[in-house]
Amino acid sequence: MPEDVRHETILFGRQNMKLKIGVMGSATGTLSKTRKRIAYELGLAIAQNDCITITGACPGLPLQSAKGAHEAGGIVIGISPALSEWEHVNRYDSPLEYHDVLIFTGSGLMGREVVNIRSSDAVIIIGGRSGTLGEFSIAYDEGKLIGVLIGTGGITSEIKNIVKIIKKRTGSEIIYDRDPRILIKKLLDYYRKEHHKHPSVHHAYT
């Protein structure tokens, strides 16, 4: 297929598929009411903007986003670390509610995160510690569009410093806001104007 026809094919596809927003953050630890409410509102905003929510099918803040998206009528996909529903519930103590589809990768907690990131058109960081830092780093390294919900604690307050340390241009773009609705708007605007031109993960060492 000639290069320009392919390109149109991609655009055609993009125009017809809903954008997918990955939500990554604290699955465990004490989560304040405020943070849970913000995560819930993030899910609401994703669904109200006609996007699909992707989570790691975990408890914690991403589950609150799944709930928000579900209650606003949006599609929610969970990328599970488990081999099966049984293992999802009994080994990973993970939820079934609020998700329309669970994908059982069977590749463990960090194995499935890569699938999660690859499948999201943009990822949002909300709270989170070492697991989330791993996800942020992978998303950054793969040139993803990233939203940081500031004021949600954990590593979110340190992302700017971390990016300074990394000193590597990967094509990734990071957008910060403390309001979930405004963050989603900014991400979608930027994606549609700019980032759809280079949304892919990198395919070789850069």
Next chain:
Amino acid sequence: MPEDVRHETILFGRQNMKLKIGVMGSATGTLSKTRKRIAYELGLAIAQNDCITITGACPGLPLQSAKGAHEAGGIVIGISPALSEWEHVNRYDSPLEYHDVLIFTGSGLMGREVVNIRSSDAVIIIGGRSGTLGEFSIAYDEGKLIGVLIGTGGITSEIKNIVKIIKKRTGSEIIYDRDPRILIKKLLDYYRKEHHKHPSVHHAYT
């Protein structure tokens, strides 16, 4: 969580999540009009029975099922071998249309099939050769509920012989029919009556 409460949790989840039917078969080769029509009708039947269709996001017969399911208003999930949408289109010559969500596993053709099988409550074999035989074998080994759409060529006419050769009870159950609508009905009946009790992949050597 006590064992019995967990068990109810699972049932609760099952009652609320739609069942997922994986469609596996020829992605390439010459496909007759008749076989394409049967694959399309299979997708229609999955959606009309309020189930989610899962495919390997490939061309060929599974794409016809995706089309049928999509046109009947059903959700269609594609488990892509690619790392990204770009690779999906340009490396794997794979379609974007008819799928609501593409999951980019980035694990190649046979790597992603395992995810496909793990995520499906039942899988249906339609036509297919060595790749599909690999999928059938994995699904059988993992104790899945399997539907075989007879009359669609390829390995479908030989599944009964192959099962005789294998001589291993894995918990898998195989249902055969040449009518896509009847096959779906039989699979759903059996799943709801019996197979939901042991729907998981096996978690250790058996």
Next chain:
Amino acid sequence: MPEDVRHETILFGRQNMKLKIGVMGSATGTLSKTRKRIAYELGLAIAQNDCITITGACPGLPLQSAKGAHEAGGIVIGISPALSEWEHVNRYDSPLEYHDVLIFTGSGLMGREVVNIRSSDAVIIIGGRSGTLGEFSIAYDEGKLIGVLIGTGGITSEIKNIVKIIKKRTGSEIIYDRDPRILIKKLLDYYRKEHHKHPSVHHAYT
């Protein structure tokens, strides 16, 4: 790098790296003394021909091959389904002995088999049922060089029929013998003369 220089690079690499032979077969079930001895002799023959043995790090016949290769001074690599040594021992009841290195894929029984096949220059089928049939099908579909140790039961006696059913040319070549030493010799001869020219898995639908 110009195409022809790359090609030399590959040949250079091949001349210096030992060939890797994957052994796949029954991990469970009753295994007769004779079959265990043949599997052991297969491992001996692999090591004595200065090749590396790859197994799924499982019990059963592949473990006997690991033992044979180890006792003949060869390197043995096990591709484990487990996330860790702890899970390898306690969840999968799998052995630690006779392997020099265990690779913890954390992707489950069939997830790790794909890695096993991709990493082997040739794979040998010894006994085995549905799991092994899945491995054979994947190896065949990916155009691998395959050895079948006839007389070891299970699916080995049916491979010829299965290949007739598949009716697909993938570049795979199958060599049959009932003597482990002769089988290894034939495989290495064919690999060095012919199959090294197209040893790769396929990278797109064929």
Next chain:
Amino acid sequence: MPEDVRHETILFGRQNMKLKIGVMGSATGTLSKTRKRIAYELGLAIAQNDCITITGACPGLPLQSAKGAHEAGGIVIGISPALSEWEHVNRYDSPLEYHDVLIFTGSGLMGREVVNIRSSDAVIIIGGRSGTLGEFSIAYDEGKLIGVLIGTGGITSEIKNIVKIIKKRTGSEIIYDRDPRILIKKLLDYYRKEHHKHPSVHHAYT
């Protein structure tokens, strides 16, 4: 098997298998002679301490460690992102030399890193930017023993700050040194005295 017997089995295994040290760091970018020499000496030290070296089979600093380990007579395992040797060379521009075995995960750059980390008894960070930060985060989150080779640039100078930010106890232990030989000694001492008691990745949310 009773719990205490299993425990002995693990110890037995550990006493007989060589420890595996993963080396992670800059695969690309300008690498000074000094940093390349330190990476080389790290490989030497790993092999001289009778350990196996694991790398991501990439160019850059880890390749220098592979070279050092190889030239000191040690075993070197590369966990490749590629599906095959062809893709390893032609898509990822990755080296074949100095490695005894390449494992073709076919799961892409960050997909294979998880396998790399899971398979290493300890991981060492040398230079590196966002990719390496992702690897460090995963290793930390999974409770691994981690060595940081200070003075090698990139994120190595910031690990202490990052750990302060993370505020999560995972069982991970980090040892810092600027001399490759001393770093290896310290890691092996700590592993043998303490960390072998909880060397596994975590198997559920913690």
